[in-house]
Amino acid sequence: MKLRRLWQRALRYGAVGVTAAGIHYGVLRGISAAGPEWLANPIAFLVASLAGYLGHALLTFREETGGRRFARRWLLLQYGVNLSVCSLLPLLLPGPPGQPLRDLLLVFTPTVLNALIWSRAAQFSAHQRLLRAPEPLIHADDLGLASEVDQAILDLAGRDQLDGASLLVNGASAAAASRAWQQLKPADPLYLHLCLTEGPSSADCPDLPASFGALLLASLLPRRRRRVQQQLERSIQQQIDRFRKLTGQRQIHLDGHQHIQLVPIVLHTLLTLAPSQSIVWIRTTREPLPTGLPLSCWVDAVRSGGLLKWMVLQLLSARARPQLQRVGISTNGCFGGVLFTGQMIGAPLDAIARELRAAGTGDGFTRSLLLAHPAAEGASRSLDQRGFGASAVFFRSPERQAEWRALRARESHG
Structure with a gap:
């Protein structure tokens, strides 16, 4: 595994280095045709170094940097070292300008020096991130859906292996689950798990529940949107009222069953209700792609539809986050649990937790969330x-128990 990762990094470094070298060479030859080479080479380096500065931070050493730029001090160091070398090399190398070997030495000597500089910068970035990176919050959805789901969630909460849970107020065991949670973790408020895609229907909302795709389509079709909008508002209001009755909480921290809160028509309704209903936080799903996973995990992500789901939700989160910020509603920094939904065990669990820890939070955001769906066996029996129906299929999987065991086995993360 280490050899493969080293080989992958070498390929990434080579790709960025060759790109920067190509830029260097093109600028060098272009400027030296009209001016002195000793001036053209430093200018070419300055242009190419910007490509290297960004490319190595965002690609080559992304595990250490978390996809962020290096600190600017490393760029200044690179400039100082390489400008000196680039200015002196043309004067020290024998032969006339334009010889291929001479040009290669002019171009790739800075590349070798940069390898040393960026390696040190990556180590520095990794160290700084570890110093300031908080652990992600471990969160469970679907509390109140069934007693077997509640059993696993409350067990984890009692072991301090869970930081939060979302209450599905239309679930069969919602009232008992809410009481049990408040006895176990009175200082940690429950989240409202808004459910619009499943569950019992009501006469005043004939078009609900509706699938994720149907609501997404309604967001794009004006006539359909007008028909569903008022029903959405009634259904959301009913769930908020029931949530307050069960929990006694005034402020609402909200997420959604099947991430329905991110669908534009639903998000618009939530933003409309937010001032009067004290909705202060809505979950988003900006999930960094984990590194160091075996190929089999990616095959599973493609086969299960997790990768497609991840792409859709990244777009919806990117659209939602600025809207939330404009109206003063908080959201989480990053999120884990879309790409490998229902499979948060083993390598995916460890890799995503590592990525969330490395990503930190970011200014203006709350701590990142790692989502799981633990449950005891038999949770699917009464759901149909x-x-x-969709939850019945999901909770029929033995991976629900595997997630429960995996979270129980994790070391304390507080």
């Missing part, structure tokens, strides 16, 4: 009868 209550209109939770």
Whole structure:
């Protein structure tokens, strides 16, 4: 595994280095045709170094930097070292300008020096991130959906292996689950798990529940949007009212079953209700791609639809986050649990937790969330009868118990 990662990094470094060298060579030859080479070479380096500065931070050493730029001091150091070398080399190398070997030495000597500088910069970035990186919050959805789900979530909460949970107020065991949570973790408020895609229907909302795709389509079709908008508002208001009755909480921290809160028509309704209903936080799903995973995990992500789901939700989160910021509603920095939904065990769990820890939070955001769906065996038995058909299939999987065991086995993360 180490050899493969070293080889992958060498390829990435080579790709960035060759790109920067090509830029260097093109600028060098272009400027030296009209001016002295000793001036053309430093200018060419300055242009190419910007490509290297960004490319190595965002690609080559992304594990250490988390996809962020190096500190500017490293760029200044690179400039100082390389400008001196680039200015002196043309004077020290024998032969006339334009010889291929001479040009190669002019171009690739800075590349070798940069390898040393960027390696040190990457180590510095990794160290700084570890010093300031908080652990992600471990969160569980679907509390109140069924007693077997509650059993696993409350067990983890009692072991301090869980930081939060979302209450599905239309679930069969919502009232009992809410009481049990408040006894176990009275200082940690529950989140409202808004459910619009499953569950019991009501006469005043004939078009609900509706699938994620149907609501996404309604967001794009004006006539359909007008028809569904008022029903969405009624359904959301009913769930907020029931949530307050069960929990006694005034402020609402909200997420969504199947991430429905990010669908534009639903988000618009939530933003409309937010001032009167004290909605202060809405979950988004900006999930960094994990590194160091075996190929089999990526094959599973493609086969299960996790990668497609990840792409859709990245677009919806990118659209939602500035809207939330404009109206003063908080959201989480990053998120883990879309790409490998329902498979947060083993390598995916460790890799995503590592990425979230490295990503930190970012200015203006709350701590990142790692989502799981633990449950005891038998959670699917009564769900079909209550209109939770998709959840019945999901909770029939033995991976629900595997996620429970995986979270129980994790070291304390507080």
